[in-house]
Amino acid sequence: MLVSTLFDRINYALRGIDDDTPAEGSEEATYWLSVINRKKDEWAYDPNENWSSLFAVRTLADPIAAATQSYNLDSDFMRPSDDVFVEVGPKKIKHRLVEPQLRDSGDVFITGKILNFTDTIEATDERVGGDILMPGFYSPIDLTAFDDDVLIDDPNWLVMAVAADIAFSDVTYEDKYADLVGMANDLYSKMKSANRKGTITSPRQVKTSVQRIGSVER
Numbered sequence: 001m002l003v004s005t006l007f008d009r010i011n012y013a014l015r016g017i018d019d020d021t022p023a024e025g026s027e028e029a030t031y032w033l034s035v036i037n038r039k040k041d042e043w044a045y046d047p048n049e050n051w052s053s054l055f056a057v058r059t060l061a062d063p064i065a066a067a068t069q070s071y072n073l074d075s076d077f078m079r080p081s082d083d084v085f086v087e088v089g090p091k092k093i094k095h096r097l098v099e100p101q102l103r104d105s106g107d108v109f110i111t112g113k114i115l116n117f118t119d120t121i122e123a124t125d126e127r128v129g130g131d132i133l134m135p136g137f138y139s140p141i142d143l144t145a146f147d148d149d150v151l152i153d154d155p156n157w158l159v160m161a162v163a164a165d166i167a168f169s170d171v172t173y174e175d176k177y178a179d180l181v182g183m184a185n186d187l188y189s190k191m192k193s194a195n196r197k198g199t200i201t202s203p204r205q206v207k208t209s210v211q212r213i214g215s216v217e218r
Contacts, residue, residue, distance in 0.1 A: 001155040004146040007032065009156070013163040013180065014173055024146045032162065037142045039161045043152060044139045045078065049192055053153055054140065055081060060115070060132040066123040071132055073113040080136045084108050084115065088130035154191040160184035 004024075010032065011021040022028040044054060062071050064086055086093045095108045095117070103109050103118045110116070115134065121127065140151050152158050164180035167173035 001150045002146065003033075003036075003143050003148045003150060006036065006150050006155060006159060006162075007146070009159040010163050010166070013159055014166060014176065032166070033143060035162050035165050036158065039158055039165065040140060040143070040152060043158070044137075049195065050079075050081065050137055051153060051195055053151070054078070054137045055135070056138050057133055057135045058138070059087075060134055062132075064121060064125075064127045064130045064132065066121055066125065066128050068121060069117045071115045073110070073115055073134060073136075074138065075113070076139045076141070077113055077134070078137045078139050080110060080134070082135050084135070085133040086127045086130040087133055088127060092133075093127060093130070153195060154187055157184060157187035157191055160187060 007021050007029070011019070022032060044051065058074055058077075060071050060073065062068075064071075080097050082097070084095045084097050086095065095106065098104070098107045098109055100109045100111060100116075105119055107118045108115055109118070115132065143150065150158065160180050161184040164177055164184050167177040167180055
């Protein structure tokens with residue numbers, strides 16, 4: 001879906017056919033875009049959901065260098081997904097990604113948007129010169145123009161969420177707020193369910209966490 005289509009659908013949800021869609025570049029369109037991008041970020045940063053559509057394995061800009069323990073992650077990095085690899089030619093060296101307080105020899109951990117290696121990287125280390133592969137979830141870019149693609153799992157949720165936000169802030173449409181929120185919440189629940197289904201041949205497994213006797217809770 002393009003932003004222009006998103007605008008049309010928001011306009012219909014909010015106003016029906018009583019008014020025209022805001023023109024690109026107008027003050028109202030700028031306001032709508034700001035709401036769209038805020039709701040888009042709320043979706044992307046949902047702490048209870050890892051959206052498969054935001055997953056990527058990125059190669060960090062800086063290769064492994066001797067005596068360098070820390071490497072910058074991309075500015076749009078949100079959170080990791082699994083282990084980190086250092087690729088040296090055809091060889092991939094796996095590093096367990098852990099919380100900083102649980103770091104051990106051979107592990108890596110993240111502080112802010114910095115990836116840190118626990119062990120000292122010597123000049124003779126086989127990893128020197130290798131590329132760091134960072135699997136994780138990355139935030140979608142802001143939408144700025146009518147011909148931008150809306151890269152959200154269900155753009156129709158964004159339609160209702162933005163229309164509800166605008167209605168809440170405008171006395172003219174405040175009577176529509178409750179219905180719009182209800183429709184947005186229903187679409188969001190369906191979007192989360194779809195994200196957790198996996199595929200037909202590889203359904204996503206439900207994780208279980210059992211607190212065992214003598215284990216340390218963290």
